[in-house]
Amino acid sequence: MNSVIISYSYTGNNNALAESVARELSVKHINISVQKPITMGSILMDMIFARTPKVQLDPDIMQQYDLIIFCAPIWMGQVASPLRAYLNYLKTSPKAYGFISISGGADGANPKLDSELRKRTGTQSIILLDQHKADLLPTNPKPTRKDTSAYRIGREDTKRLTSTVIEEIKKII
Numbered sequence: 216m217n218s219v220i221i222s223y224s225y226t227g228n229n230n231a232l233a234e235s236v237a238r239e240l241s242v243k244h245i246n247i248s249v250q251k252p253i254t255m256g257s258i259l260m261d262m263i264f265a266r267t268p269k270v271q272l273d274p275d276i277m278q279q280y281d282l283i284i285f286c287a288p289i290w291m292g293q294v295a296s297p298l299r300a301y302l303n304y305l306k307t308s309p310k311a312y313g314f315i316s317i318s319g320g321a322d323g324a325n326p327k328l329d330s331e332l333r334k335r336t337g338t339q340s341i342i343l344l345d346q347h348k349a350d351l352l353p354t355n356p357k358p359t360r361k362d363t364s365a366y367r368i369g370r371e372d373t374k375r376l377t378s379t380v381i382e383e384i385k386k387i388i
C-alpha cells in the first residue's frame with residue numbers, strides 16, 4: 216500500500232513519533248501547516264466551539280496515496296483540531312486511513328476517538344492506536360496531567376512507541 220504519514224504536533228511529541236515511523240517505513244511525512252498560530256487559547260476555543268482551524272490541504276497529494284496515517288495529540292478527549300479539515304476531506308473523498316497518537320493519558324483512555332473518527336470521515340479507521348505518556352512515567356505516585364503535559368518523549372521512548380506502531384501497521388499493509 217502506498218502510504219503517507221500526516222502529522223500535527225503542538226509541543227513536538229507527535230511529530231517526533233510521525234517522523235520516526237515514516238523513516239522506519241520509508242514513506243513520506245507531511246507536517247500539517249496551520250494558517251494562524253495555535254495557542255492554548257485557540258485550542259480551548261476550537262474544542263469548546265467545534266471550530267476547524269484553516270490548514271493547507273493539498274487534495275492532489277491526498278489522491279496520490281492508498282493509506283493515510285494521521286498522527287496528532289488528543290485534546291479534551293478529541294483528535295487535535297488541526298486534523299479536522301483533513302478528516303472532513305475524507306468524507307467527500309473516502310480513502311483508507313489510520314490514526315496514531317502519543318497523548319497524555321493521565322486520566323486513562325480516550326474512549327471517544329473511534330466514534331469521532333467515524334463521524335468526521337464517514338468510515339472506520341483501519342488503525343487506531345493511542346499510546347500514553349503516563350505509561351512511560353514512574354507509576355508511584357500516579358502521573359498527573361501536569362506531569363504528562365510537561366513530559367517530552369526521548370529517543371528510547373520514540374523507538375519503543377515506533378515499534379508498537381509499526382507492528383500495528385504491518386498487520387494492515
Ligand SMILES: Cc1cc2nc3c(=O)[nH]c(=O)nc-3n(C[C@H](O)[C@H](O)[C@H](O)COP(=O)(O)O)c2cc1C
Nearest residue numbers: 224225226227228229288289290291292318319320
Ligand atoms: C488543551 C489540552 C488538552 C488535552 N487533553 C488530553 C486528553 O483529553 N487526553 C489525553 O490523553 N491527553 C490530553 N492532552 C495531552 C496531550 O495529548 C499530550 O501532551 C500530547 O503528547 C501532546 O502532543 P504534542 O507534543 O504532539 O503536541 C491535552 C493537552 C492539551 C494541551
